[in-house]
Amino acid sequence: GDSVTQMEGPVTLSEEAFLTINCTYTATGYPSLFWYVQYPGEGLQLLLKATKADDKGSNKGFEATYRKETTSFHLEKGSVQVSDSAVYFCALERSNTGKLIFGQGTTLQVKP
Amino acid sequence: NAGVTQTPKFQVLKTGQSMTLQCAQDMNHEYMSWYRQDPGMGLRLIHYSVGAGITDQGEVPNGYNVSRSTTEDFPLRLLSAAPSQTSVYFCASRNGGEQYFGPGTRLTVT
Numbered sequence: 001g002d003s004v005t006q007m008e009g010p011v012t013l014s015e016e017a018f019l020t021i022n023c024t025y026t027a028t029g030y031p032s033l034f035w036y037v038q039y040p041g042e043g044l045q046l047l048l049k050a051t052k053a054d055d056k057g058s059n060k061g062f063e064a065t066y067r068k069e070t071t072s073f074h075l076e077k078g079s080v081q082v083s084d085s086a087v088y089f090c091a092l093e094r095s096n097t098g099k100l101i102f103g104q105g106t107t108l109q110v111k112p
Numbered sequence: 113n114a115g116v117t118q119t120p121k122f123q124v125l126k127t128g129q130s131m132t133l134q135c136a137q138d139m140n141h142e143y144m145s146w147y148r149q150d151p152g153m154g155l156r157l158i159h160y161s162v163g164a165g166i167t168d169q170g171e172v173p174n175g176y177n178v179s180r181s182t183t184e185d186f187p188l189r190l191l192s193a194a195p196s197q198t199s200v201y202f203c204a205s206r207n208g209g210e211q212y213f214g215p216g217t218r219l220t221v222t
Contacts, residue, residue: 004154032209043116043202043213044155051209089154098143098162098206099170102154 002027006090006103013080013110021075021106023064023090031092033057033066033073034100038087047075047088080110113138116214118203124220125193133188133217135203143206144186148172148199149216155202161186193221 007022025031032051036044048057053068062077073090090103119134137144145160147170157170161180175197177189190197198221203214 036213041215043215044204045213046210049209091154093209096209098145098160098211099157100147100155100211102156104152104154 002031002092002094002101004090004092004101004103006088006106008104008106010107010109013108015082015110015112016079017110019075019077019080019084019108021088021090021108023073023075023103025071025073025090025092027071027092027094027101029094030068031094032096033064034091034093035062035064035073035075036089036091036102038089038105040086044089080108082110082112084108085110115139116203116205116212118201118214118217120217121215122218124222125190126222127193127195129193130189130191131193133190133201133203133219135186135188135214136184137186137203137205137212138184139205139207139212140183141205141207141212142183144180145170145204145206145211146176146178146186146188147202147204149202150199158188158201190219193219195221197221 034049035047037047048059050057050066056065091100142163146158147155159178161167204211
């Protein structure tokens with residue numbers, strides 16, 4: 001079945017460091033791919049998405065490119081801030097069904 | 113708009129008790145769903161609904177019931193709580209390709 005695998009955390013970085021959180025997926029067809037962010041004590045918020053191969057999603061300085069050849073959707077940010085500390089979830093949705101399949105989440109802690 | 117609201121925020125139940133987690137949205141979205149979040153496992157789909165009167169099972173439906181009598185409300189019922197249902201529960205509604213999540217209900221079953 002479909003699945004999403006994320007790099008294990010926690011990831012601890014200093015402010016202004018470069019961030020990469022790896023995400024790979026297994027799915028038939030052409031799923032849509034998402035990154036969600038969960039700040040402490042809150043629900044999930046959509047960070048960015050890509051709906052087809054080679055699409056790049058971007059928001060708030062974060063970027064991810066849909067790579068079908070490597071079945072990956074890695075999240076990157078050039079310079080993290082303390083306010084980026086959160087849990088990040090990679091997810092896929094197959095065939096516009098509305099059913100999301102999530103990775104296990106990666107905790108990011110950014111220190112001043 | 114309030115978006116997606118959930119009540120209660122926290123709940124403690126004893127094994128065998130029943131309860132209903134409430135979820136409401138004021139965005140007139142047809143699609144709504146329930147997920148549970150467990151450590152190291154991400155979120156897993158429990159039940160979903162594509163519109164009033166229509167519900168279907170997700171990945172982990174056992175022990176949960178849902179109904180959808182109105183577009184706005186999508187309650188999740190635990191008929192006989194078990195410790196394995198200790199989790200954080202999120203309700204979501206969907207419009208186009210984007211899902212909007214509620215703030216969650218943290219449930220502990222002792």
